[in-house]
Amino acid sequence: MIAFLSGVVREVREHSAIVLTGGVGYEVLCPASTLAKLKVGDVAELHTRLVVREDxxxxxxxxxxxxxxLFELLTSVTGVGPKLGLALLSAMPVSALAQGLLSGDSKLLSSVSGVGKKTAERLVLELQNKVPEHLAAPTVGGKRQRVISTAGQDAVEALLALGFRDAQVRSVVxxxxxxxxxxxxxxxxRKSLGRLR
Incomplete structure (x- = not known):
């Protein structure tokens, strides 16, 4: 099992990065939030999960x-493979996804491309009581902050009423x-409208 990888970033692609370590270039599939932090020539330190299939x-x-x-929790649900888990983590921050699972917001989950209504409901059913609550708080400077405020919730509802997508709105707010x-x-x-348009 490869649990951690540290090496020089040789290439950053749309859904993956090539990391050179010990003379070997590893292709690592990453969520958008991780890829955004990787720069060619920099040393990357990644927590990894090796998924072995027949092919x-x-x-x-x-x-x-x-x-x-959160990736491990998502992929523990029947019918949710690693690529779908990655898609969910790429669509919104960890805090927004964890909050959606804890609050039973299957509508938020089904707003992600590739996640149908039944899959979203299954995710909520199986993970609502398994997601650690601290994951639902946003991170600032490496520290978790409190869960979305009342003002934040009001802003989310107002933006949804204007027709913006759930996942995008929660991520921006x-x-x-x-x-x-x-x-x-x-x-x-006001600030969200500037980012969402």
Whole structure:
């Protein structure tokens, strides 16, 4: 089992990166949040999970242990393979995804491409009581913050009423709250509209 990989980033692709370590280049499939942190020539440190199938050995990498933990929980659900788990983690921050699972928000999950209504409901049913609550708080400077505020929830509801996609809205509002948790709903809506349009 390959649990951790540290090496020089040789290439960053759409869904993966090539990391050179010990003279071997490993292709590592990563969520968008991890790929955004990788730069060619830099040293990458990734928490990994090796998935072995009859036809392929695939290495998945994550910049944070929380992402890996959620990936493992997602892929423990029947019908959710590693690529779908990666798609969910790429669609929104760990905090928004964990919050969606904890609150039973199957609509949020089904807004992700490739996740149908039944799969979303199964994810909620099987994981609602398994997701650690601390994962639902956004991260600032490597530290988890409190779960989305009342103003944040009001902003999310207002933006959804305007027709924006659930996953996008929650991701943007979570990021804004992570930078300043004291913002009002009006401020969050105004700033979110600038990012969502």
């Amino acid at each position: 392929a050995w695939t290495l998945f990498g994550f910049s944070e242990t929380d992402s890996l933990k 979570s990021e804004l709250l992570a930078s300043d948790s004291e913002q009002s709903a009006d401020q969050l809506i």
